[in-house]
Amino acid sequence: MKHLFSPLTLRGRTIRNRILSTGHDTTLPTDGTVNEALIAYHRARAKGGVGLIVTQVAGVHETARYTSHLLMATDDACIPGYRALADAVHAEGTAIISQLFHPGREIMESADGLLAVAWAPSVVPNERFHVMPRELDEAMIAEIMAGYAASAARLAAAGFDGVEYVASHGYLPAQFLNPRVNLRTDAWGQDRTKFLRECLQAMRAVVPDDFIIGMRISADEREEAGLQADEMLDACRSLEPLVDYLNVTVGTSATMGGAVHIVPPMAYAAGYLAEAAARVKQAVAVPVFVAGRINQPQVAEAILAAGQADMCGMTRALIADPEMPIKAQTGRLDDIRACIGCNQACIGHFHRGLPISCIQHPETGRELRFDTLPAAARRKRVIVVGGGPAGMKAAAVAAARGHEVTLYEAEAQLGGQARLAQLLPRRAEFGGIITNLSREMELAQVRVRRGQRVDRALVAAEAPDAVILATGAQPYLPDLPEDGSVQILTAWQVLQGAKTGRRVLVADWRADWIGPGISEALVQQGCSVELALTAPALGGQLPLYVRDDLAARLHGLGVKVTPYARLYGVAGGTVYLQHTASGTAIETEADTVILCLGHRPDDGLRAELADLPVEVVTIGDAMAARTAEEAVFEGLKAACLI
Secondary structure (H helix, E strand, O other): OOOOOOOEEEOOEEEOOOEEEOOOOOOOOEOOEOOHHHHHHHHHHHHOOOOEEEEEEEEOOHHHOOOOOOEEOOOHHHHHHHHHHHHHHHOOOOEEEEEEEOOOOOOOOOOOOOOOOOEEOOOOOEOOOOEOOEEOOHHHHHHHHHHHHHHHHHHHHOOOOEEEEEEOEOOHHHHHHOOOOOOOOOHHHHOOOHHHHHHHHHHHOOOOOOOEEEEEEEOOOOOOOOOOHHHHHHHHHHHHHHOOEEEEEOOEOOOHHHHHHHOOOOOOOOOOOHHHHHHHHHHOOOOEEEOOOOOOHHHHHHHHHOOOOOEEEOHHHHHHOOOHHHHHHOOOHHHOOOOOOOOOOOHHHHHOOOOOOOOOOOOOOOHHHHOOOOOOOOOOEEEEEOOOHHHHHHHHHHHHOOOEEEEEEOOOOOOOOHHHHOOOOOOHHHHHHHHHHHHHHHHHOOEEEEOOOOOHHHHHHHOOOEEEEOOOEEEOOOOOOOOOOOEEEEHHHHHOOOOOOOEEEEEEOOOOOHHHHHHHHHHHOOOEEEEEEOOOOOOOOOOHHHHHHHHHHHHHHOOEEEOOEEEEEEEOOEEEEEEOOOOOEEEEEOOEEEEEOOEEEOOHHHHHOOOOOOEEEEOHHHOOOOOHHHHHHHHHHHHHHO
16 A cells, blocks of 8 residues: 555645545534534544545635535635634645635525526526526626635635646536537636636735645536537646646536436446546646545545556445545454445435434434544343344444344344345446445454344243343335236345346335336346336435436436336236325236335334343334435444443
8 A cells, every 4th residue: 555655745745645635514513613523524534544635615705605515615604614624634644625605506405495697608508406597797707706715815825735727527516617508709708717816816815825726627528518528638748847746537417427427326336536637637747536436544545556547536435434545544454344336325425414423324414423432331131133234333332332242143144235236237336235344244244144044932031131132124015905916026036036028017115226226127137117206206215416327327227217106916817006196096917016106114023022131122114114324323323322
């Protein structure tokens, strides 16, 4: 790891290693200001050894409020909060830079629910957010450029090491660069780099000489109407003298297909943007950073060793394991809790307006509550029943607190439903949650008993102080009118190898990844598949970028998607559906129906233990069938309370 842990000097400031936490919205700030939760979040990653933190976007003008929960740098009142954040990060040896931001037409929401006025170089609509912007006039352009300069000065006054000018993902600077969005015939259109150049010059004029100014760019927006690779390279060459580094990504916020690259899901290969960064690096002399599914230090080291970039953004890797840098540097690679690219609690929470977290590490975003595990006041004997994510997390945390913990799993392997999830196409990485939690249990010295069911007699004989029930769930089977003319299977049965007919209807109640995943798998096996959704659209319960990636995939495979369709019954080889809004009948032909209708708790053991003198806590799907995120979080909570 000699490349990853070598220092990098930017404008005379030394960064201790080449690991970067890129700017990402945490949804932690309140009222546009830094708060204790945000400080604790970044302090944890600085303490874990990251070299450079780029904090989430700071709006430079009132028209930059693209969400109701971004940071703002438009008033001197922001300086004390930023100073407290900078001090906390610097105390751990980490450098800190703030993104400076204006979305242009990329407006998601306003604080009061009213549609905001969006400003852009020209009146060209945004497809993804359905925004029709207003064209910027000279006075507003001048205001916004002055806002960039004033914001940079405030961050310098707060003790930050620098700022990052966000010209990526189709935001305002990129809109000026894009000839398909900037349709102006005045000076701002004749020279599409003019806005960026004058912003960068204005910032440099008001900050100290050793203050870093970087720029984030999309090397290719990967949309027909987006910035193309050659256009962006030309801009990079032109603007290079004004920046200290270029931070490379791809994609655009303007379209659903382009936005997938903002936080690419696990379907994308690790480090898949390294070649894009290398092309930029060949064209400029300043250091080049890169992000994009770099979830392991080995991947980052390979990119750096190949000379494709000078620093690697490992944001989600740090969300999953804030101590990843220290572990990698000290050779504890097996102890790293690797990100699995699920997107559920990181960017998924942001899109729902919720604080950031991680399904594997729910302590993320909750540092003020769970930063330090309390040592057990009294060592207890604890039995955990069930070796899925909920039980594994509960066992690991309880043992780490000092309890004597034994985990029982009825099957020969640990993992619960995660074992099935990893079998779906392009979801193999989900199985990493099993590997990671298994290692946590090993480090905490949890005793594991596989292939052994727990009953009342076993608990009575062991006489533990506490039992944590994490017995999971089983597929929900409705009372469905059917005459045997069509094969009916559950998603579990299909993943476990059951054979289907050639014409398959997948009945999807949950609108998560199971129905689409089963559909993709069956098409790959040569089946004709119809995906019937009770919901209005595919993947409504999924993080947006996961949803859109699946939608693109199923469309390419020719899967017929029928929304508003409730499974009603089967007779005479015909599958009957009911439109969930109108109640009218929908008929379709199929040889096999696959049920993706959710799960019911498997919690019968709780009643068996009711009369025993032992504390019993039920968690995860055994309490109510949901997702791995809730399961792991409840495992953490239960273990902290015992």
